[in-house]
Amino acid sequence: MTDTLTTSAAPDPVVRQSPLGRAWALVRNSWRGLTSMRTALVLLFLLALAAIPGALLPQRSLNAQKVDQYIADRPTLGPMMDRFELFDVFGSFWFTAVYVLLFISLVGCILPRCWDHYRALRTPPVPAPRNLGRLPHHSSETDDRTPDEVIEAAKASLRGWRTEVRPGQRDGEVTLSAEKGYLREFGNLVFHLSLVGLLVAIALGKLLGYEGNVIVIANGGPGFCTTSPAAFDSFRAGNTNDGTGMTPLCVRVKDFTADYLPTGQAEMFRSNIDYQAGTDLSTDTWRSTELRVNHPLRVAGDRVYLQGHGFAPTFTVTFPDGQSRTETIQWRPDDARTFLSSGVLRIDPPGGMYATDEERRQNQIAIEGLFAPTAMFNGSLLTSSFPRMDDPAVAVDIYRGNTGLDTGRSQSLFSLDPEMVKQGRLTKEARVNLRPGESTTLPNGAKVTFDGAEEFVNLQVSHDPVQQWVLVSALTMMGGLLVSLLLKRRRIWIRAYPVEVAAGTVGQRRAVVEMGGLARSDQAGWGAEFDRLRTRLLGAEN
Secondary structure: OOOOOOOOOOOOOOOOOOHHHHHHHHHHHHHHHHOOHHHHHHHHHHHHHHOHHHHHOOOOOOOHHHHHHHHHHOOOHHHHHHHOOOOOHHHOHHHHHHHHHHHHHHHHHHHHHHHHHHHHHHOOOOOOOOOHHHOOEEEEEEEOOOHHHHHHHHHHHOOOOEEEEEEOOOOOOEEEEEEEOHHHHHHHHHHHHHHHHHHHHHHHHHHHOEEEEEEEEOOOOOOEEOOOHHHOOEEEEOOOOOOOOOOOEEEEEEEEEEEEOOOOOEEEEEEEEEEEEOOHHHHOOOEEEEEEOOEOEEEOOEEEEEEEEEEEEEEEEEOOOOOEEEEEOOOEEOOOOOOOEEEEEEEOOOOOOOOOHHHHHOOEEEEEEEEEOEEEEEOOEEEEOOOOOOEOEEEEEEEEEOOOOOOOOOOOOOOOOHHHHHOOOEEEEEEEEEOOOOEEEOOOOOEEEEEEEEEEEEEEEEEOOOHHHHHHHHHHHHHHHHHHHHOOOEEEEEEEEEOOOOOOOOOOOOEEEEEEEEEOOOOOOHHHHHHHHHHHHHOOOO
16 A cells, blocks of 8 residues: 655745835725726716705805804704805815815826827727627628729728728738727817816816905995905905905996886896996096896906895984984895895984983984885785885884994894893884885984885906806817717728639629728617718628
8 A cells, every 4th residue: 555645735925015015005096996987977976966055055155144044943953054064065174075086086087098098099090800790880792903902992082080001811911990080089088178177267266266245225326446355245255365456446336127027026137337447447437337137247357246136215314403314224125025125224313412422322213124115004014015116115113222333343234133122222212104205203302204215236246367267168068078979989990802713704803892890889870871881982882
């Protein structure tokens, strides 16, 4: 009996990576995953998904008061939503993170594709396959021309195609490779590069631009000039813009006109304005133009938009000694359909009327209430039935006392501080409904008269130094998308080789010609195009 000694092969040694190698592998694999087209599509979907709260919820950058009201109405859910920056979606950390990751992913996957496309443009069409009969479209014909004549005639007919003639494996065999549709991939790359350009232009616009909103009284109001951010009611500058160096511009509003449907829905807003810009400021030249919704004034790189309108009631307070003061202040439209508005007006007595400042403060007048452009009364309750100023009226509470005008504390433009009423610093003197020209007299002898109302417009001055590149990027995106969708990438191959025929045979044919075609993406219509090419190149009807 013979014992057989068997030896097992030694196991392969385990190769252990160094910590640096593992870290590099992690970085490499993460980069490959981030720059894949699948990741870019997922991030693009997430960006669209993340923008939904910005469209459904009020945003602090557009209407801070509406955001505050939304949070106040939802004391539990509102602060939690604010903590996640749902009222400042487009400036939130999570939206910015998705935005930056999408940008990196697009750049990381587009640049290699650009290099591959460049190499493809410099690479000749691929050689003809060994068996053309396996292609989706194929034909085989005989021709009385020589193989060289067949190939040269086909090459001359393929204008606009990239062609390459090569010798075949048989004696006398010649092949022709032709390819067309390189612009399809080029259009695809242009689309994605333009998308990156659009993202960059928007980001630069937010960094370098500024945006200010200001309410201007129409019909001879004082207007405004862009001398500083203080000239605006709200101002938002880019991260690299401190509000200095703004484009010099002055605007005053001559009138405002609104067209309404019988239902009260606004159809069109128009406002005639005068403006100065550039050398007009030094020559005191005013130019006239008309603002309409989505038709801004474009001047000196800035755009002035007509964003909204409302009403500014006018009150005159005649004090006991006969001196009077008249104020016109915008009130906030609370009902977008009827423009029932609310607000407050604070009037300080003229200087010298009272012996001390403290006595003067105790006799300030505050008027708070509602304004209806087309009044409708339900008993003594006022509401508005139409947004046009057909029959204006106000329902107001009139207070006397310290309104806080000279305390230095910020106050709401549209309401009094209830604590001042609660503390007795303001005393209610009257509650009245007034139409234009009507007045009421307070217990101290002061008379408050409602003089009517003027319309005001909300103007937005927007400066974006790269706005033209946003337009260019958007147009090239559309062009690249159309090219990538409409063009087809297709290839054809022609192989011609000689055959032996008997000498002197009538109608002898000297070459066999095979033709095959392949579309890079199987699209409808390629079969018909292949048949047309076969007929044109080979002269075959069947």
